[in-house]
Amino acid sequence: MNTKESYAVVTGASQGLGKALAESLAQKKINVILVSLPNQYLKEVGQEISEKYNVKTHYYEVDLSISENVLKLTEWLNQSFNIHILINNAGLGGTRKFLDASTNYINTILQVNVMATSLITHQLLPNLLKQPQSYILNVSSMAAFSPIGFKTVYPASKTFIHSFSRGLHEELKNTNVFVSVVNPGAMKTNPDVSKRIEKQGFLGKLTLLDPNRVAHYCIDQLFKKDSVIVVNPISWLFMQILPIWIKLPLMTNAIKKEIGV
Numbered sequence: 320m321n322t323k324e325s326y327a328v329v330t331g332a333s334q335g336l337g338k339a340l341a342e343s344l345a346q347k348k349i350n351v352i353l354v355s356l357p358n359q360y361l362k363e364v365g366q367e368i369s370e371k372y373n374v375k376t377h378y379y380e381v382d383l384s385i386s387e388n389v390l391k392l393t394e395w396l397n398q399s400f401n402i403h404i405l406i407n408n409a410g411l412g413g414t415r416k417f418l419d420a421s422t423n424y425i426n427t428i429l430q431v432n433v434m435a436t437s438l439i440t441h442q443l444l445p446n447l448l449k450q451p452q453s454y455i456l457n458v459s460s461m462a463a464f465s466p467i468g469f470k471t472v473y474p475a476s477k478t479f480i481h482s483f484s485r486g487l488h489e490e491l492k493n494t495n496v497f498v499s500v501v502n503p504g505a506m507k508t509n510p511d512v513s514k515r516i517e518k519q520g521f522l523g524k525l526t527l528l529d530p531n532r533v534a535h536y537c538i539d540q541l542f543k544k545d546s547v548i549v550v551n552p553i554s555w556l557f558m559q560i561l562p563i564w565i566k567l568p569l570m571t572n573a574i575k576k577e578i579g580v
């Protein structure tokens with residue numbers, strides 16, 4: 320396959336924020352390549368988006384926790400498409416005592432959140448640089464702004480994404496590739512996340528966001544070249560002004576309710 324049109328790539332696109340981001344792009348008549356884990360009905364999601372918005376879609380099913388798979392994905396993308404938008408949305412976390420975490424749990428979070436984002440960006444950058452104007456949007460989290468007990472690895476991985484994005488933005492600022500990062504707070508994107516957020520009580524509910532609204536706002540701000548997209552300004556402000564000795568125990572206490580500790 321060799322298509323001349325330009326495409327946007329969205330990872331974690333079968334559901335949740337990733338699907339909403341893909342739909343927001345399609346609404347603007349941008350062709351999208353959807354990437355997700357296998358068996359997530361990605362083909363159907365692609366067909367649905369294609370028919371609803373009259374754009375071209377392609378899909379690729381892959382476990383991004385394995386670096387060899389990531390390189391096969393980027394090789395396929397580079398050989399077949401002009402890419403002018405990359406959205407690194409795939410990412411996962413969880414809440415548990417660090418001692419109870421399996422090696423697989425730790426490895427998957429770091430591989431998907433940190434390694435896959437870095438590798439995909441690195442491998443697609445030459446393709447993005449060839450287009451007249453390109454955009455990269457990395458999905459971090461509000462959790463990037465404070466360490467959190469019982470989450471430990473996830474917030475650290477999202478701090479990496481925030482720092483990586485801002486560094487790359489600065490490095491590429493005189494090129495045609497614009498780099499942006501978004502740090503959303505809690506969104507009810509799937510039943511598991513919803514259950515966890517409900518258990519957090521008041522703090523979780525206070526900051527709750529609708530993934531469709533977040534997606535639309537992110538795409539609008541990306542095209543306005545906003546390098547740090549703020550979707551919930553009140554939480555953002557709190558995270559910036561609260562000293563760590565207040566926010567670290569505050570967040571940890573809210574989060575540990577998820578696992579009844």
Ligand SMILES: NC(=O)c1ccc[n+]([C@@H]2O[C@H](COP(=O)([O-])OP(=O)(O)OC[C@H]3O[C@@H](n4cnc5c(N)ncnc54)[C@H](OP(=O)(O)O)[C@@H]3O)[C@@H](O)[C@H]2O)c1
Nearest residue numbers: 331332333335336355356382383408409410460505506508
């Ligand atoms: N939900 C929230 O409250 C919240 C808050 C702040 C930040 N975020 C961030 O927003 C992004 C999307 O979150 P979400 O809640 O919509 O997703 P989710 O329902 O938590 O699902 C996890 C995401 O990661 C992808 N993924 C997980 N393991 C993968 C693997 N091994 N290989 C490939 N893809 C994998 C999934 O894609 P598929 O299911 O399509 O395969 C999905 O996009 C993530 O980066 C998350 O950290 C979420």
